[in-house]
Amino acid sequence: MENNRQQKMDKDGMKAYNTRLILSNIIRGQSISKGELARITKLSVVSVSRITDDFIQRGLIELVDSEQQGTLGRPSKDLRLNDQALRAFVIYVERDETYLGVVDSTGRILDCRTLTVHVSDFGVDDFLLFLRDEANRYFMERPDLQVIPIISVIVPGIVDNAGGFVRFSSMLRWQEVPLASKMEKLMPEFRFLVENDIKAVAVAEMYFGDSRAFSDLVVLNVGDGIGAAVIINNEIYRGQNNIAGEIGHIVMNQVGRLCECGQIGCLQTDIAEWAILQEATGIRSDFTIEEVFSSYIDREEWALKLVTKVVTGISLAINLVAMAYSPEVIILYGSLVYKFPILRKLIKDHYRSYINEYAKENFSLRFSRYDHLGHLVGGAIQAIIENF
Numbered sequence: 001m002e003n004n005r006q007q008k009m010d011k012d013g014m015k016a017y018n019t020r021l022i023l024s025n026i027i028r029g030q031s032i033s034k035g036e037l038a039r040i041t042k043l044s045v046v047s048v049s050r051i052t053d054d055f056i057q058r059g060l061i062e063l064v065d066s067e068q069q070g071t072l073g074r075p076s077k078d079l080r081l082n083d084q085a086l087r088a089f090v091i092y093v094e095r096d097e098t099y100l101g102v103v104d105s106t107g108r109i110l111d112c113r114t115l116t117v118h119v120s121d122f123g124v125d126d127f128l129l130f131l132r133d134e135a136n137r138y139f140m141e142r143p144d145l146q147v148i149p150i151i152s153v154i155v156p157g158i159v160d161n162a163g164g165f166v167r168f169s170s171m172l173r174w175q176e177v178p179l180a181s182k183m184e185k186l187m188p189e190f191r192f193l194v195e196n197d198i199k200a201v202a203v204a205e206m207y208f209g210d211s212r213a214f215s216d217l218v219v220l221n222v223g224d225g226i227g228a229a230v231i232i233n234n235e236i237y238r239g240q241n242n243i244a245g246e247i248g249h250i251v252m253n254q255v256g257r258l259c260e261c262g263q264i265g266c267l268q269t270d271i272a273e274w275a276i277l278q279e280a281t282g283i284r285s286d287f288t289i290e291e292v293f294s295s296y297i298d299r300e301e302w303a304l305k306l307v308t309k310v311v312t313g314i315s316l317a318i319n320l321v322a323m324a325y326s327p328e329v330i331i332l333y334g335s336l337v338y339k340f341p342i343l344r345k346l347i348k349d350h351y352r353s354y355i356n357e358y359a360k361e362n363f364s365l366r367f368s369r370y371d372h373l374g375h376l377v378g379g380a381i382q383a384i385i386e387n388f
């Protein structure tokens, strides 16, 4: 009896695993044949057909003529997602802004709403009540956007994604928050997933980015905080407690600046947006980050020094992830990178001189196609796959 139940659970687990595997490859391929799916997943064509026929019956995917010629001159068929069928509602919580959006399975953001709200002004429970009210208001106002019953919440910091916990977020000032279970009590019609912000972007890059043909990627975030997300063999590498990639808090300079995590001289105290501003306001108290870079373009002495130091810090971070994970591609992402073309140019021109000689040819450096809403896209895809 016990054995039978175990066997049934194993069989169900395997079926769910294969279903997700097929779905994730259809999402990545955008338009793909059964034969190609079988080749990638190493499942038999019969197993692939069993799963995809079920998808077709449920209206989740459709058959379209392939560009490639089939046997006997008949056009062969490819599988394509029905982009109307699977849509996810996603919440991305940042220090000063929270985003609510609906994303479809092709990675398109159908709608996004920005709430200006300073999270640390609230207690956690009050903030989550606020989130529930805003989400419900959103659903009332957009009844046309039917969504799946799983919601991803994306946050900066260390999260236990399996347990739905936020372990520590220096940016939000949250510690040990059982986010998923709290939200499920407030909105019992949904299941909640919790993911780290950079890892969510890495998922978006893996499915829809220009580097999606590669299987080993690192996304390096340079913005309000510094962090990396690592994809090895087409999967997020999480390490123990999901900490892999949290390089922003590696101490680089023991006599450096105090970090918001409580250590002195973390990597992010040289290159995070807040750290650059802290240094600039030593010159004048009301500098904005835009003025720092325009002063650089105007060749003001202090800005030349400060921006050069930032470029060096980012280059050292690139070398760090190149050596630690040896990816095929390193993708730079984050507010500093997408707001300031001059910074992108400086990094491109100078980073190689900071890379170890034998790692220089190992990877290519690219810039993410996503602005700050890449988080929503990655979170949505995780929820859509988890829905099966």
Ligand SMILES: [Zn+2]
Residues within 6 Å of the ligand: 248, 249, 250, 259, 260, 261, 262, 263, 266
């Ligand atoms: Zn730190």
